[in-house]
Amino acid sequence: GAVVSQHPSWVICKSGTSVKIECRSLDFQATTMFWYRQFPKQSLMLMATSNEGSKATYEQGVEKDKFLINHASLTLSTLTVTSAHPEDSSFYICSAAGGTGNDNSPLHFGNGTRLTVT
């Protein structure tokens, strides 16, 4: 299988605090992980590509100092939203390339994290 576990599934935090979201590939090694963000009624937007052992590649318009990505091992990537503001409230989804899932998909997705900043 190719299971990606994302944690937490939802989080509420106060404005100005930081929140860390974890994405783990449970039964395969993922050299590349992707972080997406989804606003209501909008597309999944790619935020950054995370490669194990190197700096993440951010998409245009994504603040790398605000959305810190660490891919320290072949099974774990983290996204930290620093100094969160209400406009950061969104649905964040990670995906990982690699593994052999039943669906023959090139990517395997976590269940997503609903972040609400108050």
Place this chain on the structure above:
Amino acid sequence: GDSVTQMEGPVTLSEEAFLTINCTYTATGYPSLFWYVQYPGEGLQLLLKATKADDKGSNKGFEATYRKETTSFHLEKGSVQVSDSAVYFCALSEDTGNQFYFGTGTSLTVIP
């Protein structure tokens, strides 16, 4: 740049009705096309895919044909079930780098 335009929802159908969710794309090269489904509380799962023009992807009664001439990849099912209620995403990927472009998602609710 690459993009995917997907039929807006939500869509509500009665059981056994025919389903079509439209998807068109813009790409600079020759992308692979995908439909992903997200059931409530779960992650995205690949439903079907097509890698070249005129290919037909199919799975669980769903079908989509890669139409290069109309740059479309419409999702169809002849008879939907309550268990098909989910959000459906059309997507494309141009390269082996696995960079995907997604549509906005279409929420489908099937009522008994």
